Amino acid sequence: MTGQDKFSFGWWNTSLSPRGRESTPESVEVATRLVEVLTKDLQLDFIAFGEVSPAERKAFSDVLGNNKYRMLDGFQPAGRSRFSTLFVYNESSVTVSSPVSIVAEKGGRTLRVAQRIDATIYGFKKPFHIFVSHWPSRLHLQESAPERYLLGVRLRDAVDEIYKLYNEVPNIILIGDYNDEPFSTPLTEALLATRDRLLAMRRKHLLYNPFWEFLGAPCETADKGSLRGSYFHKQGDVTQWRLFDQVMVSSSLLSGHGWILDDDFTQALDLPGYTPMLSDANEIFDHAPIIGAVRRV
Amino acid sequence: MANFSKSFRKGLSSAKDAEANRKEIESVFQVMNDELCKETDGKVRIEVQEFDAPLRVLDLDFLKPRETYSAIAAYNPKVKESPLKELAKWSQDRAGYPCKIELGNMQTSCEDKLALEKQLAYLLEDPLVGEALYKLTQMESDEEEDG
Numbered sequence: 001m002t003g004q005d006k007f008s009f010g011w012w013n014t015s016l017s018p019r020g021r022e023s024t025p026e027s028v029e030v031a032t033r034l035v036e037v038l039t040k041d042l043q044l045d046f047i048a049f050g051e052v053s054p055a056e057r058k059a060f061s062d063v064l065g066n067n068k069y070r071m072l073d074g075f076q077p078a079g080r081s082r083f084s085t086l087f088v089y090n091e092s093s094v095t096v097s098s099p100v101s102i103v104a105e106k107g108g109r110t111l112r113v114a115q116r117i118d119a120t121i122y123g124f125k126k127p128f129h130i131f132v133s134h135w136p137s138r139l140h141l142q143e144s145a146p147e148r149y150l151l152g153v154r155l156r157d158a159v160d161e162i163y164k165l166y167n168e169v170p171n172i173i174l175i176g177d178y179n180d181e182p183f184s185t186p187l188t189e190a191l192l193a194t195r196d197r198l199l200a201m202r203r204k205h206l207l208y209n210p211f212w213e214f215l216g217a218p219c220e221t222a223d224k225g226s227l228r229g230s231y232f233h234k235q236g237d238v239t240q241w242r243l244f245d246q247v248m249v250s251s252s253l254l255s256g257h258g259w260i261l262d263d264d265f266t267q268a269l270d271l272p273g274y275t276p277m278l279s280d281a282n283e284i285f286d287h288a289p290i291i292g293a294v295r296r297v
Numbered sequence: 298m299a300n301f302s303k304s305f306r307k308g309l310s311s312a313k314d315a316e317a318n319r320k321e322i323e324s325v326f327q328v329m330n331d332e333l334c335k336e337t338d339g340k341v342r343i344e345v346q347e348f349d350a351p352l353r354v355l356d357l358d359f360l361k362p363r364e365t366y367s368a369i370a371a372y373n374p375k376v377k378e379s380p381l382k383e384l385a386k387w388s389q390d391r392a393g394y395p396c397k398i399e400l401g402n403m404q405t406s407c408e409d410k411l412a413l414e415k416q417l418a419y420l421l422e423d424p425l426v427g428e429a430l431y432k433l434t435q436m437e438s439d440e441e442e443d444g
Binding site: 076078098099100101102103104105106107108113150154157158 | 405
């Protein structure tokens with residue numbers, strides 16, 4: 001896998017430091033094993049880790065060692081909360097810009113919309129504009145709250161600003177934990193992310209969400225250990241498996257020239273040693289890592 | 298069939314709302330400037346100003362109008378040739394809100410008056426902004442020189 005014919009990326013909500021709480025050595029050990037999977041085994045070019053604090057940075061750094069991976073802090077205060085993202089990238093394949101934090105303030109509340117990083121593959125001029133989001137949980141912002149729709153509107157505004165910089169459709173990747181499903185209106189109506197790949201190829205302003213494919217994942221087996229979404233809501237009354245972690249891409253990455261979405265690679269990662277922890281009430285982990293890639297055509 | 302009368306009435310109503318929003322935004326700047334005036338003996342004023350965008354190599358087309366952008370800027374009204382210090386990039390919706398402030402690596406959409414007040418206060422607390430404002434307060438005013 002070289003950075004020149006493939007650009008691979010990932011997101012994992014680590015659950016290590018929600019709202020600044022400290023992680024335990026045991027959970028950090030699990031997390032560092034996943035860092036190894038994403039970097040050494042899968043060799044992703046760009047990864048965003050959510051709910052990380054500077055305290056875990058050292059442990060992640062020790063795992064990455066002195067190899068080709070570099071870390072970039074995305075820790076930034078935003079109102080009474082903060083962005084808690086740690087970015088890791090393969091410096092032998094890609095250069096990245098400093099993260100820009102995008103927030104919306106409404107009614108005394110600070111909404112963390114996204115962090116944007118521009119990644120450029122060596123040998124190519126047109127960058128990938130990556131928007132990494134971790135929207136509030138439904139516990140802190142109800143599913144029907146207007147602010148949730150506003151998050152989608154403001155993320156769309158940020159995407160549109162990138163569109164304005166180009167005469168053609170830019171390479172845009174959105175990734176993160178939206179605490180909304182692919183069919184939720186903030187993603188479909190506000191952000192304009194569609195399940196319909198052919199429509200996205202025709203209507204260039206639409207974003208394509210490949211994660212629709214993973215809704216209602218295998219229920220025919222009684223195997224409790226397999227992945228049926230990206231997030232397990234332990235207190236869920238009606239639904240426990242949710243698909244809150246998703247990837248969306250601009251239509252330039254669907255066909256034709258340049259780069260094209262690798263559907264086979266794009267998925268929530270079902271790791272036999274880790275997935276069972278998501279539904280284990282004694283574990284802090286509740287999100288699976290998700291990955292995606294675009295290939296040179 | 299289009300109902301132009303209804304659209305027209307809606308447009309008038311939107312224009313009223315937008316005007317009220319713009320006045321509200323101006324009032325927030327006015328309150329901030331009144332307080333800064335007291336604090337600095339009238340040596341700092343903050344306004345939204347237009348700046349020329351830097352020329353890119355590909356833009357060397359003399360027939361093209363120069364691109365501009367809006368920014369929150371400060372100057373010393375007591376100095377005739379006061380430098381205009383750019384503090385943060387600014388953009389505003391046609392309806393008044395949201396207004397967007399870009400400070401360092403943070404872009405904030407202010408959706409209401411409370412948000413704008415909070416962000417302007419945050420702007421004043423920024424160390425680079427503080428330094429720029431301090432320099433303005435240290436300039437010799439023309440009135441003092443004349444006196």
